[in-house]
Amino acid sequence: MKYRKLGRSDISVSAYCLGSMTWGTQNSEAEGHAQIDAAMDAGINFIDTAEMYPTTPLSKETQGRTEEIIGTWVRDNPAKRRDTVIATKVIGEGYQAIRDGAPISKATITQAVEGSLKRLQTDYIDLYQLHWPNRGSYHFRKWHKFDPTAQDRATVKDDIAETLEALDGLVKAGKLREVGLSNESTWGTAQFLSIAEANGWPRMVSTQNEYSLLCRHFDLDFAELSHHEDLGLLAFSPLAAGILTGKYQGGAKPAGSRKSINNELGGRWTERVEAVVDLYAGVAEKHGLDLTQMALAFCAQRPFMTSVIFGATTMEQLAVALGAAEVTLSAEVLADIAAVYQAHPIPM
Numbered sequence: 465m466k467y468r469k470l471g472r473s474d475i476s477v478s479a480y481c482l483g484s485m486t487w488g489t490q491n492s493e494a495e496g497h498a499q500i501d502a503a504m505d506a507g508i509n510f511i512d513t514a515e516m517y518p519t520t521p522l523s524k525e526t527q528g529r530t531e532e533i534i535g536t537w538v539r540d541n542p543a544k545r546r547d548t549v550i551a552t553k554v555i556g557e558g559y560q561a562i563r564d565g566a567p568i569s570k571a572t573i574t575q576a577v578e579g580s581l582k583r584l585q586t587d588y589i590d591l592y593q594l595h596w597p598n599r600g601s602y603h604f605r606k607w608h609k610f611d612p613t614a615q616d617r618a619t620v621k622d623d624i625a626e627t628l629e630a631l632d633g634l635v636k637a638g639k640l641r642e643v644g645l646s647n648e649s650t651w652g653t654a655q656f657l658s659i660a661e662a663n664g665w666p667r668m669v670s671t672q673n674e675y676s677l678l679c680r681h682f683d684l685d686f687a688e689l690s691h692h693e694d695l696g697l698l699a700f701s702p703l704a705a706g707i708l709t710g711k712y713q714g715g716a717k718p719a720g721s722r723k724s725i726n727n728e729l730g731g732r733w734t735e736r737v738e739a740v741v742d743l744y745a746g747v748a749e750k751h752g753l754d755l756t757q758m759a760l761a762f763c764a765q766r767p768f769m770t771s772v773i774f775g776a777t778t779m780e781q782l783a784v785a786l787g788a789a790e791v792t793l794s795a796e797v798l799a800d801i802a803a804v805y806q807a808h809p810i811p812m
Contacts, residue, residue: 465507465789468770470549471669472694473642475590477549479764480789481510481698483775488518488529490720490777496533497540499782504544506786512672512698512773514553514595515580516562520725524561528583535585551591551698552580553646553672557598567598567623570630577634592631592640593672596647598623603647603674605731605812607681624655628665635666644698646672650685657693668695670770675699677708677744677759678737678812680805687768696770699763703774704737704812705729708759709781710745713738720777732812740804740811747800753791760788762801 466479482503487496500511516522517530531552538545554576557567566572580589596603599620602610634640643666645653653671660667675682675697682690682697690696703709705722707729712721722729748755763772776782793801 466764467509468696470591470642470644470770471696472667473669475549475642475669477510477771478508479769479771480508480760480786481512481551481771481773482508483700483773484511484513484530484534485517485519486775486777487533488526490518490520490722490725493533493536496530497537498779499776500534500537502779502782503786504548506789508786509547510549510551510771512551512700514555514593515576515583516553516555516559516595520722522561527561528579531580531583535583539585545586549590550584550586551593551644551672552584552589553593553595554580556594556596556601556647558600568594568627570626573627573630573634577639581639588639588641590641591644591670592634592642593644593646593670594627594648597649597652599652601647602649620652621655621659624652624659625663628656628660628663632665640666642666642669644668644670644672646698646700648673650689653686653689653695654693657695670696670698672698672700672773674701675763675766675769676702676704677762677801677805678704678732678740680809682768683766690768697766697768698771698773699769700773701732702760702763702772703756705732707732707737707741708744709756710741713741713745722777734812737811740808743804743808744801747797747804750800751794751797753793753797754784754787756784757788757791758793758797760785761791761793762798764788765793765798 467476513530555562558565631643645668648671656668745755748758774785
């Protein structure tokens with residue numbers, strides 16, 4: 465397992481990160497604990513969660529259950545806490561099931577951190593992320609209707625300043641080690657960095673955005689910012705909600721799978737996507753690779769990647785994903801992937 469620094473911090477994280485958003489609905493507490501143990505045995509030291517998890521399906525009744533499952537593992541494994549990097553997130557404005565959809569503010573961040581610390585049964589959070597900005601996000605396949613013209617620059621910057629000041633207090637209190645973003649834009653990320661620098665507030669060390677063979681927006685402006693500002697990507701949905709395992713090809717819908725719960729997979733599943741997955745599957749077959757492992761290894765080899773977040777609902781799926789850490793894609797494989805990408809850059 466390879467390890468990389470979180471931004472300019474002194475925290476090293478594994479190149480692969482264990483995602484947890486199925487724990488509490490699709491997976492039981494015991495299954496979540498078993499996944500953590502198996503991932504740790506494979507060299508993973510990084511777990512990602514959020515106060516709104518589990519997500520499949522989302523509900524007010526289960527909100528926070530995933531953090532609780534991680535918390536009971538922490539309680540049962542106190543000697544391992546120091547070497548385990550735990551990342552969680554505070555929701556942005558609009559999700560009614562938590563705090564009635566209130567925006568991120570000093571008050572809500574403080575409340576959210578205390579709730580997460582209690583559920584996680586820990587005194588500190590290694591990486592605390594803003595799940596999405598108060599002003600909304602073009603992520604989650606909303607880019608076709610993204611319109612920033614309604615934003616007021618001064619209001620946005622004041623909002624960022626209030627957020628950073630609140631995070632600064634929590635870092636100084638020892639409750640947070642580092643802070644990061646999620647589902648942000650390039651401009652928004654640049655504002656967080658510049659405002660933090662001007663005021664001596666915590667510097668964002670990462671951004672958690674969607675990235676996969678089927679969703680490569682980060683390759684453009686964000687990659688440039690990442691290179692110059694030492695702010696890496698934590699890629700979520702590197703398998704595009706399971707699409708890049710090939711298990712949904714030909715109309716398949718395995719029982720208990722995410723597609724059996726959310727047929728469109730958050731807007732990812734279309735006939736056009738299925739055809740492109742066939743092409744990537746052809747690349748994997750040509751080079752004797754497992755499609756899942758090829759998709760994960762591709763993400764891990766991107767120059768801006770800090771860690772690739774993957775999830776699993778079975779131990780068999782977890783074993784396949786963990787095997788990606790042993791895969792290095794050759795120049796020939798990358799060239800074939802590039803050819804598919806050039807022909808089909810935005811299939812979702």
